[in-house]
Amino acid sequence: MSFLTRRQLYGVIAAMCAAAMGYALYAQYVLELEPCPLCIFQRIGVIAVGSLALLAAIFNPQRLAAKVWSLLIALAAIAGGSVSAWQVYLQHLPPEQVPACGPGLDYMLETLPMTQVLEKVFKGSGECARIDWTFLGQSMPFWVGAFLLLTLLLALYNGWRQAR
Numbered sequence: 767m768s769f770l771t772r773r774q775l776y777g778v779i780a781a782m783c784a785a786a787m788g789y790a791l792y793a794q795y796v797l798e799l800e801p802c803p804l805c806i807f808q809r810i811g812v813i814a815v816g817s818l819a820l821l822a823a824i825f826n827p828q829r830l831a832a833k834v835w836s837l838l839i840a841l842a843a844i845a846g847g848s849v850s851a852w853q854v855y856l857q858h859l860p861p862e863q864v865p866a867c868g869p870g871l872d873y874m875l876e877t878l879p880m881t882q883v884l885e886k887v888f889k890g891s892g893e894c895a896r897i898d899w900t901f902l903g904q905s906m907p908f909w910v911g912a913f914l915l916l917t918l919l920l921a922l923y924n925g926w927r928q929a930r
Contacts, residue, residue: 772826772827772924773822773823773826774823775920775924776819776820776822776823776835776921776924777819777820777823779815779819779839779920779921780816780817780819780823782816782913782916782917783812783816783817783819783917786812786816786913787809787812787813787816790809797899799898799899799906802894803874803894804849804852804853804856805853805894805906807846807849808846808849808850808853808907808910810846811842811843811845811847811849811850811910811914812846812913812914814842814845814846815839815842815843815846815917815921818835818839818842819839819917819921821835822836832924832925833925834925835921835925836921836922836924836925837922837925839917839918839921840918840921840922843914843917843918843921844914846910846914847910847911847914847915850907850908850910850911850914851911853894853895853907854905854907854908854911856894857894857895857896857897857907864895
């Protein structure tokens with residue numbers, strides 16, 4: 767990756783996130799895989815990483831500023847990756863321990879205070895434990911977590927490497 771400038775690598779991270787969101791929308795609208803509430807929060811994590819990386823590519827930070835931008839990207843990746851890890855955990859629970867399905871996210875946002883919505887979403891529900899899609903034997907939340915780990919590592923590398 768040292769053949770890329772700092773700005774270019776931030777751009778690559780942003781492009782990777784755009785591609786990941788493109789596939790998420792393809793999975794939703796073409797493959798008809800309806801995202802659960804935890805999937806939506808993972809998408810928010812990917813969008814946050816991509817948006818921050820795009821801004822970093824535009825502003826082209828150097829030295830200390832590059833470290834700050836990289837840490838912001840890493841924090842967004844950690845947040846999204848944590849949601850992915852929680853969903854993978856729910857998917858591996860024995861069936862009798864899986865939380866019951868709850869109301870949809872749209873309904874909860876319309877009727878409940880935001881603190882209760884977040885509490886219910888992050889507890890997960892039966893729909894979040896269902897595995898509808900796999901690649902190489904792993905579910906989509908696993909791959910989203912792996913993707914966010916990769917973006918985290920790239921961002922940290924980019925912030926602490928010698929500028930080119």
